[in-house]
Amino acid sequence: MMLWYKAWRESRDRFLLSAVTIAALCVGFVVFHRQGAEISDRPLTYLEYIWRIVYKGYLRELFVLLALLLGIGGLLRERDHGTAGFTLALPVSRPHLVLVRAATGLLEIAVLSLLPALVIPALSPLVGQFYPWSQSIQFAILWTAGGAFIFVIGFVASNVFGGEYTAPIAAFLGLLLYSVIVDLPFLEHYPLDIHDMMSGVGMPYFKSSVATLAGPLPWAELAIIFLIVISLVALAGRIAEHQDF
Amino acid sequence: MLWYKAWRESRTRFAIIASALAGFCLFAVLLHHQIQSGVTNPIRSLRGNSYSEHIDRLIYSGTAKGMFALLTIFLGLGGLLREKRHRTASFTLALPVSRLRILVTQMAVGIVELAILSLLPALLIPSSSLLVHQYYPLAEALHFSILWFCCGSGIFAAAFLLSVLLGGEYTAPVACYVALMLEVLISNWPSLRPYRLNLMWTMGEFGTMHWNPEHNLLLAGPLPWPRLLTIMAIALCMLALAARITQKQDY
Numbered sequence: 001m002m003l004w005y006k007a008w009r010e011s012r013d014r015f016l017l018s019a020v021t022i023a024a025l026c027v028g029f030v031v032f033h034r035q036g037a038e039i040s041d042r043p044l045t046y047l048e049y050i051w052r053i054v055y056k057g058y059l060r061e062l063f064v065l066l067a068l069l070l071g072i073g074g075l076l077r078e079r080d081h082g083t084a085g086f087t088l089a090l091p092v093s094r095p096h097l098v099l100v101r102a103a104t105g106l107l108e109i110a111v112l113s114l115l116p117a118l119v120i121p122a123l124s125p126l127v128g129q130f131y132p133w134s135q136s137i138q139f140a141i142l143w144t145a146g147g148a149f150i151f152v153i154g155f156v157a158s159n160v161f162g163g164e165y166t167a168p169i170a171a172f173l174g175l176l177l178y179s180v181i182v183d184l185p186f187l188e189h190y191p192l193d194i195h196d197m198m199s200g201v202g203m204p205y206f207k208s209s210v211a212t213l214a215g216p217l218p219w220a221e222l223a224i225i226f227l228i229v230i231s232l233v234a235l236a237g238r239i240a241e242h243q244d245f
Numbered sequence: 246m247l248w249y250k251a252w253r254e255s256r257t258r259f260a261i262i263a264s265a266l267a268g269f270c271l272f273a274v275l276l277h278h279q280i281q282s283g284v285t286n287p288i289r290s291l292r293g294n295s296y297s298e299h300i301d302r303l304i305y306s307g308t309a310k311g312m313f314a315l316l317t318i319f320l321g322l323g324g325l326l327r328e329k330r331h332r333t334a335s336f337t338l339a340l341p342v343s344r345l346r347i348l349v350t351q352m353a354v355g356i357v358e359l360a361i362l363s364l365l366p367a368l369l370i371p372s373s374s375l376l377v378h379q380y381y382p383l384a385e386a387l388h389f390s391i392l393w394f395c396c397g398s399g400i401f402a403a404a405f406l407l408s409v410l411l412g413g414e415y416t417a418p419v420a421c422y423v424a425l426m427l428e429v430l431i432s433n434w435p436s437l438r439p440y441r442l443n444l445m446w447t448m449g450e451f452g453t454m455h456w457n458p459e460h461n462l463l464l465a466g467p468l469p470w471p472r473l474l475t476i477m478a479i480a481l482c483m484l485a486l487a488a489r490i491t492q493k494q495d496y
Binding site: 010011012013014017018021025035036038039058061062065066069072073077080081082163164165166168169170172173176180 | 257258261262265308312315316319322327330331332411413414415416418419420422423426427429430433434435436
């Protein structure tokens with residue numbers, strides 16, 4: 001239990017800052033929806049507006065980088081701070097330490113993904129609008145999977161790269177490289193783009209004319225993403241086991 | 246010695262950012278034909294544009310601009326609070342120099358690194374364009390370097406100030422990223438749009454580019470000096486505030 005508390009304390013500030021920002025932005029987007037809809041050059045329905053500004057645009061981009069930064073930390077950082085010795089003296093294995101930190105981070109990602117799903121449908125009636133709970137919950141599932149994948153990029157980078165800010169920079173560049181590679185012509189026909197999967201753009205389960213999720217969620221792809229995430233967390237644990245502190 | 250210390254602390258970040266930016270610029274120029282013709286087409290929206298438009302979309306108002314803005318946040322993270330976390334603050338503070346001088350040196354080294362990063366595309370794009378039998382005017386590239394430097398200094402200063410204020414692990418870059426996104430969002434709000442407060446728009450000359458009479462070069466208008474000077478003045482105020490806060494902090 002103490003390890004969970006340690007992982008929580010280390011990421012608490014970042015998580016709370018991210019959560020407050022996401023929640024506040026959702027409130028702002030709903031309350032000022034009339035003004036916000038004017039961003040587009042054509043009139044938008046409420047569903048289209050929410051999708052464009054939250055699930056495709058600003059909020060998703062914000063969420064992606066927050067997820068990446070939530071993944072940073074771990075034993076290499078502790079080595080820089082001179083506290084790795086204390087952590088390693090605890091009667092637990094290194095993979096256990098890595099696993100707890102990953103699980104804490106993934107739970108935080110799930111909470112961040114759920115925030116728009118709670119705030120938007122709950123607040124919409126207050127401004128005379130309606131946003132279906134089913135839509136927002138489905139997007140929350142997609143964001144949890146996508147966010148977990150992006151989180152694990154930061155997580156692995158922070159287990160590989162020492163140096164104060166090397167890991168986040170490397171993680172960011174890794175994400176950029178991934179985003180470029182999945183847009184390559186021979187790959188763009190496969191559902192590999194996590195950004196498109198999160199927003200639904202070009203996906204068979206998304207109806208762009210009404211900006212809603214219309215088909216069943218891609219459970220097989222989501223399961224594969226979670227398998228990749230688990231494998232990468234295991235890899236990070238293996239790397240930590242072989243590192244010299 | 247202080248300069249060397251500040252350089253040693255930031256050189257890895259600087260080297261990675263410079264390599265990434267240079268690598269991306271060379272990728273955009275040397276593989277422009279493949280990107281534009283769709284043979285190997287990494288960026289979907291770039292098929293069949295002119296070379297000048299291709300550079301503008303990919304570098305000056307596209308991916309490279311976003312990369313520069315986001316990575317500048319990491320360049321700006323400094324101050325003594327992070328040294329406190331490393332338990333080295335007392336050694337630095339024991340040096341026979343004022344806190345102000347330590348901070349000003351860090352800021353100056355960061356600003357010089359920022360200037361070099363801003364200049365990188367201007368050095369690489371016009372010269373490497375010749376290798377692929379294309380032309381990109383140096384004056385145009387330098388125009389964007391000035392824009393990137395001025396707007397980048399605003400981001401740098403915000404990151405520096407937040408790293409002086411926020412002590413939590415990686416809280417400062419998260420806060421700075423959130424602040425940057427909020428700035429973009431608020432300045433895009435319909436009632437604020439005419440004032441063009443969006444830093445990213447200024448960096449990429451969004452909506453102000455025009456074609457030359459031959460319609461083969463996308464050109465920017467004159468530099469928006471009042472806006473750039475305002476950004477620089479705000480950056481200077483943020484750096485001064487960071488120095489003032491550091492002087493009053495207890496280590």
